[in-house]
Amino acid sequence: MKPKWFIVIGLWLAMALATWAAGQERLNGHHSTSGSNAAPAASSSRPGLRGDARTRLEGQKRFEANCGRCHMSPRKFPPRMMATIIRHMRVRATLTDEDMHLILEFMTE
């Protein structure tokens, strides 16, 4: 293997590790709150609504903006199926972490 490939691979690994380390704390924060994590992100948009309603509204907005970019709205699936499908779509459609949690919340309400 040529030296330049070591440099390229090294840079990729460094970037991947840095990104992983930066996101670790945030990801753990999401898991520890078990799905209710999305409410703070959504709370700033409509101050008159309760937390759940805000989350639902924001989830619907994210759902329409992200999922609707490629396909028509599907029906809602059972929560455990939806948790798998949203993980698939996170990878396939490069959804952000926040979008994924808000859409999951909306689709499993």
Add this chain to the structure above:
Amino acid sequence: MSAHYCNYRVEALPGQCIETVRPVRSIGLRRLCRLLAATVSLALVCLSGLAAQTQESNSTKPIPVLTGGSGFITTFDGGDAHLGPIVAPVLLVPFGDRWLVESRATFETDLARLPGSDAFRGKVAKEIDYLQLNYIASPFLTITAGRFLTPFGTFNERLYPVWIRNLQADPLILPIGIGPSNAGTGGMVRGGFPVGPEVTLNYAAYFSAASTVDRFNSDRFAGGRFGFFLPRVRLEMGASFQHLLQGERSNAFGFHFVWQPPPVPVDVRAEYARFSRGSGYWIESAYRLAQSRVWRNALRHTQVVGRVQQFFVGAQADDSLPAVNTTQVEGGLNYYFLDGLRATASYGRQFTAVENKNVWTVGITYRFAFPLGPGGGK
């Protein structure tokens, strides 16, 4: 090591190589097995750490799912009828909080009349479109290993399934930048994250090894794609780049654009791609007649689609692309009966220096999803 090591790219017959082109390394079955073994080992090591991760509650713990699309598309291409049944199941197997194995296989047939016969005949083509292991390393990063759909432009990764695409005919430029089987074999990092209050960035960077293994063939290339999405105006713009690490070692690049203006149910999509063997673009618009004031019940399930595309031949020919400069105009109609069940029809006119011809399609598509574990029912 000597399972298959072709020093030179152009192969006249299997096992024979012409010594005129730059060397290329190809992985054979043994090397592919080693790669898969390494991937599985890495997965097992990482899976052992899953116990330390926070588990989700049972009510939202993901279960394996079998989903996918199927369809029966009849195409009249310049007067010749082709019947095309297709099934493309997608298997999703999640592990822990951060792992997902996903795979899609495609079974399809192009049934056509043989000369002098009225019967339609054809063979079932079987492909493994992707078989990949994903690890969500952080909110910003997902690491993928295995066989993956090449993220060049958006059509191959996002719009390819029959139940998603608005028009059933492939765009003329689809083969540019995606490899011989629409997929790469290797590794990829990808993700999406907000870069401002109203902007998110999505990216993918990948490396693919050359593979000659049956149903897992791929070229040796590296590339990336990024896009900016503005959720408020529902606009995404992005670019793709790829460098071929074998043969002519050419570069390919492209741009994509998606816009869904929020007040009206319209999709506008466009892509441009260019490489040494050609370039082209397509622009597609689809309008759902949801706001119609007449025949509302029927029309709100109806979608009207239009697409214009052009392809310009490059310095060298490519088997997967048109041989001459081509312009194609298409119009279509989709009717959504139920969630996932759709009737589709389109008419297109293709213009080339050699001939002009009509291309008709009519068919039905269906998207399915089944749980493969307990707790998947209502």
